[in-house]
Amino acid sequence: xxxxxxxxxxxxxxxxxxxxxxxxxxxxxxxxxxxxxxxxxxxxxxxxxxxxxxxxxxxxxxxxxxxxxxxxxxxxxxxxxxxxxxxxxxxxxxxxxxxxxxxxxxxxxxxxxxxxxxxxxxxxxxxxxxxxxxxxxxxxxxxxxxxxxxxxxxxxxxxxxxxxxxxxxxxxxxxxxxxxxxxxxxxxxxxxxxxxxxxxxxxxxxxxxxxxxxxxxxxxxxxxxxxxxxxxxxxxxxxxxxxxxxxxxxxxxxx
Numbered sequence: 179x180x181x182x183x184x185x186x187x188x189x190x191x192x193x194x195x196x197x198x199x200x201x202x203x204x205x206x207x208x209x210x211x212x213x214x215x216x217x218x219x220x221x222x223x224x225x226x227x228x229x230x231x232x233x234x235x236x237x238x239x240x241x242x243x244x245x246x247x248x249x250x251x252x253x254x255x256x257x258x259x260x261x262x263x264x265x266x267x268x269x270x271x272x273x274x275x276x277x278x279x280x281x282x283x284x285x286x287x288x289x290x291x292x293x294x295x296x297x298x299x300x301x302x303x304x305x306x307x308x309x310x311x312x313x314x315x316x317x318x319x320x321x322x323x324x325x326x327x328x329x330x331x332x333x334x335x336x337x338x339x340x341x342x343x344x345x346x347x348x349x350x351x352x353x354x355x356x357x358x359x360x361x362x363x364x365x366x367x368x369x370x371x372x373x374x375x376x377x378x379x380x381x382x383x384x385x386x387x388x389x390x391x392x393x394x395x396x397x398x399x400x401x402x403x404x405x406x407x408x409x410x411x412x413x414x415x416x417x418x419x420x421x422x423x424x425x426x427x428x429x430x431x432x433x
Contacts, residue, residue, distance in 0.1 A: 266374050271385040271409035273302055276325035279406025280304030281387045283363075285312075287411065289374060296372035298352065301364050302387065302407065305357040311392030311402030314350035314372075318382040320408035328384035328408055330398065334377070339398050349378060354391050385409050 268288045275281055283302030290297050300312070317329035331339065332350035340351060349371055355363045372380055388402035 266381075266413055269374055269381055269411050269413055271411045273385065273387065273407045273409040274320065275304065275406065276320065276323065276386075276408045277389070277404045277406055279387075279389065279404070280361075281407025283407075285385050285409065285411075287372065287374065287380065290368065294370055294373075296369045296374075297366055298369060298372070299366045300355055302355075302357075303360070303362040305361045305363060305387065305406070306389070307357050307359050307361060309354040309356050309391035310363075310406075311354055311388040311390065312352050313386055313388075313392070313402075314352065314380050314411070315384040315386050316350070318384050318410040320384055320410060325384070325386060325405040325408035328386055328405070332380065332383050339396070340394055349380075350383070351392075351394075353394065355387075380411050381413060383411050385411060 266289075268286060270287070271285045273281055273283045273285060281302055281304045283300070283304075285302070286299040288297045288299070289295075314332045315328035315330060316332045317327065319327040319329075321327050334349055352367070352369065355365060355367075357363050374381055385408070386405050387407035388404065389406050390401075390403035392402040
């Protein structure tokens with residue numbers, strides 16, 4: 179049996195009482211310290227986590243921007259707008275049949291010795307013997323079977339149709355070429371009002387060959403008949419993909 183009236187018992191009871199009184203404060207302090215430690219750990223760990231998330235988000239954003247960029251299919255390709263802006267020395271149109279015709283070949287445009295002159299080299303076959311009107315049309319689109327998608331003559335000055343030597347004519351009026359008895363045309367002509375740069379550039383427009391001759395008078399386009407060949411005028415890097423192996427073998431193409 180435990181006796182509380184002895185000196186040792188009284189001392190033990192006093193110690194226990196003191197501990198009982200002090201224990202809640204000690205427990206509260208310990209719990210508070212644990213909570214503070216946990217909070218400190220959480221806060222110290224949160225910053226690197228958020229920083230890492232931010233870093234990853236930045237990487238993902240940069241990656242998305244890179245993926246969203248419009249990369250050209252051919253890194254060497256030159257857009258018509260860029261070529262117009264900087265000015266290039268030559269361009270080429272690969273001619274393909276239209277309206278059931280058989281016209282095929284290449285028309286090359288080369289800047290002349292003077293800034294206001296242009297050499298136009300024509301190497302086309304599959305035409306009927308005789309004269310054929312050929313013009314630069316406003317829209318570089320040969321997708322329609324009859325090449326009507328190329329629109330009308332290129333006419334930035336809004337003038338009347340005429341021959342290339344007439345005082346008044348469209349910029350796109352190049353007159354006629356003559357096919358030999360085999361339907362072939364190989365000639366070089368000089369024009370004074372064609373350019374490969376600036377707002378009146380012919381780049382990105384279309385060259386059209388017609389079934390008949392341009393009479394150089396009838397409005398609005400010279401009554402040259404159906405469109406039998408069409409090709410888009412392209413900057414050299416683009417045009418190289420249009421010129422066939424046969425045409426290159428014949429030595430016709432971009433200079």
